[in-house]
Amino acid sequence: DIQMTQSPSSLSASVGDRVTITCRASQNINNCLNWYHQKPGKAPELLIFAASSLQSGVPSRFSGSGSGTDFTLTISSLQPEDFATYYCQQSCSSPPTFGQGTKVEI
Amino acid sequence: QVQLQESGPGLVKPSETLSLTCTVSGGSISNYYWSWIRQSPGKGLEWIAYIYYSGSTNYNPSLKSRVTILVDTSKNQFSLKLSSVTAADTAVYYCARGDYVWGTGTNFDRWGQGTLVTVSS
Numbered sequence: 001d002i003q004m005t006q007s008p009s010s011l012s013a014s015v016g017d018r019v020t021i022t023c024r025a026s027q028n029i030n031n032c033l034n035w036y037h038q039k040p041g042k043a044p045e046l047l048i049f050a051a052s053s054l055q056s057g058v059p060s061r062f063s064g065s066g067s068g069t070d071f072t073l074t075i076s077s078l079q080p081e082d083f084a085t086y087y088c089q090q091s092c093s094s095p096p097t098f099g100q101g102t103k104v105e106i
Numbered sequence: 107q108v109q110l111q112e113s114g115p116g117l118v119k120p121s122e123t124l125s126l127t128c129t130v131s132g133g134s135i136s137n138y139y140w141s142w143i144r145q146s147p148g149k150g151l152e153w154i155a156y157i158y159y160s161g162s163t164n165y166n167p168s169l170k171s172r173v174t175i176l177v178d179t180s181k182n183q184f185s186l187k188l189s190s191v192t193a194a195d196t197a198v199y200y201c202a203r204g205d206y207v208w209g210t211g212t213n214f215d216r217w218g219q220g221t222l223v224t225v226s227s
Contacts, residue, residue: 034213043200043217044151050210087151091211095166098151 002026002090006099013104019075021102023088028068032092035064035073037084038101044087048073078104108133110201110218118195118225124188128201128218135159135182139204139212142175142186145220146197156204156212157184191225198222 003026013019023033031051036044046055048064051071061076075082083106088099114126128140141156155165155175165173169188177184188195203216 030210032211036214043202043220044214045217046213046215049205049213049215050207053207055215089151089213091207091213094164095168096153096212098153100150 001095002029002093002097004088004090004097004099006086006088006102008102009100010103010105012106013078014106015078015080017078019078019082019104021073021086021104023066023071023073023099025069025071025090029090029092031067032090033064033066033071034089034091035062036087036089037082038087039084047086075104108203108216110203110216112199112201112218112221114221114223116222116224118191118223119227120192120225121190124186124191124195124199124223124225126186126199126201126221126223128184128186130182130184130203135177135179135184139206140177140184141202141204141214143200143202143214143217144197145200146194148194149197152197154186154188193225196223196225 005024033051035048038044052064085101085103109131111129118124136159139156142154157163157175157177172189174187198220200220201218202214204212205215206212
């Protein structure tokens with residue numbers, strides 16, 4: 001299985017901050033990388049697919065970049081509703097696997 | 107707007123079979139991959155299996171020997187059976203729609219709300 005490692009595991013930020021989360025794959029996954037966020041008690045929601053494509057309805061303050069083994073999710077200006085846990089997921093190889101999550105806290 | 111809803115027992119005894127159903131509303135089950143994913147504190151998010159509307163399946167090797175996934179297109183439902191459960195199978199179980207994007211694989215673009223299944227006697 002491809003291992004996905006996120007960093008940091010948690011971070012503290014303020015409204016308006018620029019936030020960056022990284023995800024590293026244990027082998028080359030080209031651009032087969034998706035990002036989700038999850039609020040407490042809710043299901044994950046897709047933010048970014050194919051490393052950099054914004055899912056329909058997702059605000060433009062979210063962006064993704066990277067290719068190969070190293071990927072980044074950036075929130076350009078953190079909003080109150082963005083405090084959540086963020087996960088990356090590789091979709092190149094079966095089984096699809098997720099990172100361990102990054103919790104964004106106030 | 108496509109919606110997914112899990113249903114099934116919230117408590118299962120050790121060694122028995124966990125059975126869940128996902129009902130898809132607001133859209134057709136055709137032309138998508140339909141997955142089960144679970145989340146436990148100890149193992150994070152774990153993909154279990156998917157089924158295509160045509161019936162083809164793919165299973166996580168770590169669970170393959172215990173998992174069966176089926177689809178019923180007439181009812182717009184798909185289901186999960188996980189046999190010989192133990193406490194390690196206690197988790198929130200989600201059903202999700204898989205959208206295949208050519209060249210980049212399948213992302214999960216719609217999820218059910220999740221259902222907690224506890225394995226305990």
